[in-house]
Amino acid sequence: GENVEQHPSTLSVQEGDSAVIKCTYSDSASNYFPWYKQELGKGPQLIIDIRSNVGEKKDQRIAVTLNKTAKHFSLHITETQPEDSAVYFCASHNAGNMLTFGGGTRLMVKP
Amino acid sequence: SAVISQKPSRDICQRGTSLTIQCQVDSQVTMMFWYRQQPGQSLTLIATANQGSEATYESGFVIDKFPISRPNLTFSTLTVSNMSPEDSSIYLCSVVLRGGRKADTQYFGPGTRLTVL
Numbered sequence: 001g002e003n004v005e006q007h008p009s010t011l012s013v014q015e016g017d018s019a020v021i022k023c024t025y026s027d028s029a030s031n032y033f034p035w036y037k038q039e040l041g042k043g044p045q046l047i048i049d050i051r052s053n054v055g056e057k058k059d060q061r062i063a064v065t066l067n068k069t070a071k072h073f074s075l076h077i078t079e080t081q082p083e084d085s086a087v088y089f090c091a092s093h094n095a096g097n098m099l100t101f102g103g104g105t106r107l108m109v110k111p
Numbered sequence: 112s113a114v115i116s117q118k119p120s121r122d123i124c125q126r127g128t129s130l131t132i133q134c135q136v137d138s139q140v141t142m143m144f145w146y147r148q149q150p151g152q153s154l155t156l157i158a159t160a161n162q163g164s165e166a167t168y169e170s171g172f173v174i175d176k177f178p179i180s181r182p183n184l185t186f187s188t189l190t191v192s193n194m195s196p197e198d199s200s201i202y203l204c205s206v207v208l209r210g211g212r213k214a215d216t217q218y219f220g221p222g223t224r225l226t227v228l
Contacts, residue, residue, distance in 0.1 A: 032215050043203055043219040044154070046112075089153060093215050097142065101154045 002027040004092050006102025014110050019080050021105045023090035024072040032093035033066060033073045038104075039086045047088075048075070080109045113138040113208055115220035123226045124194055131190045132223045134204035139184045142207040144217065145177070149200045160187040160204075184209070194227045201225070 003026040013019050025033075031052040036044035050057045050064045050073065057064050061080075066073040077084055090102040114137040124130050134143065143160040158166040158179055166179035181187040191198050201224050205217040 034216065036219070041224075043115075043221045046216065046218060049216065097215065098156065099217055103153050 002030060002092055002094055002098075002100040004090060004100050004102040006090050006105060008105060009103060010106045010108070012108045012110065013080050015080060015082060017080055019075075019077045019084070019107055019109075021075045021088055021090070021107075022072060023074070023092075023102045024070075025092040025100075026071065027092065027094050028068075028071065030092040030094045033064070034091050034093070034099070035062075035064060035075050036089045036091065037086045038089065044089060077107075080107075082109050082111050085109045112218050113140070113206065115204065115206060115218060117202075117204060117220040117223050119223060120221065121224040121226075123228060126195050126227055128194055129190055129192045130194065130225060131188050132202050132204075132225075134187045134189070134220055136185045136206050139209040140206040141209045143181060143187045144205045145179060145187070145189045146203040146205060146219075147200045148203060148222070154203065157189070157202075160189075191225065194225075196227045199225055199227045 006023045034049035035047050037047045038044045048059050048062050048064050050066050061078045063076040085108050088105045091099045093099050116135045118133045145157040146154045147157050148154050156169050157172045157177055158168040160166050160179050160181040162181045176192055178190045201222045203222045204220045
């Protein structure tokens with residue numbers, strides 16, 4: 001089955017700096033890669049996603065890149081703000097319609 | 112997206128009892144899933160809730176422990192049976208919207224935080 005590794009598990013940055021979270025996946029048939037943000041006491045919220053026919057996607061301060069050959073994808077947050085503090089999960093979706101999640105990254109943005 | 116509600120939002124239960132969690136969506140959906148998130152951990156798929164038929168369970172989860180119903184397109188329940196402290200987790204439902212631009216995008220409910228004493 002699919003295996004998704006996510007690094008780092010915790011990330012602390014100063015407000016205004018950039019944050020990068022990286023994930024690798026094992027199933028070359030995976031074709032859709034969403035990122036979720038989970039704030040304390042809430043359910044995961046979809047913040048951005050990318051499909052296997054695209055190498056990069058950007059939405060304001062958030063961008064995701066995908067390297068299909070290397071089977072890894074990354075989340076980039078620029079100009080971080082304290083409200084970006086949360087746990088971020090990457091996921092991989094395969095043809096079986098299942099999402100496999102990474103272990104999560106706790107991002108702390110210090111004001 | 113859609114509005115997904117779960118009831119209860121949290122509960123504290125005694126071991127040996129059962130709790131039924133409800134998930135209601137304000138839009139028609141194609142697929143509904145139930146996940147478990149143990150404290151400080153990632154999300155693990157319990158099962159796919161199938162409308163009008165038995166749910167499809169992932170390895171390590173069985174119907175006797177986690178019976179699931181889905182009587183229509185917008186509602187599902189998950190029961191955690193004969194609970195033990197190891198069942199203390201957040202239980203999340205997620206949906207794939209019918210007619211959505213993306214057929215595989217999952218949206219999550221707010222979760223039910225369960226503590227078993």
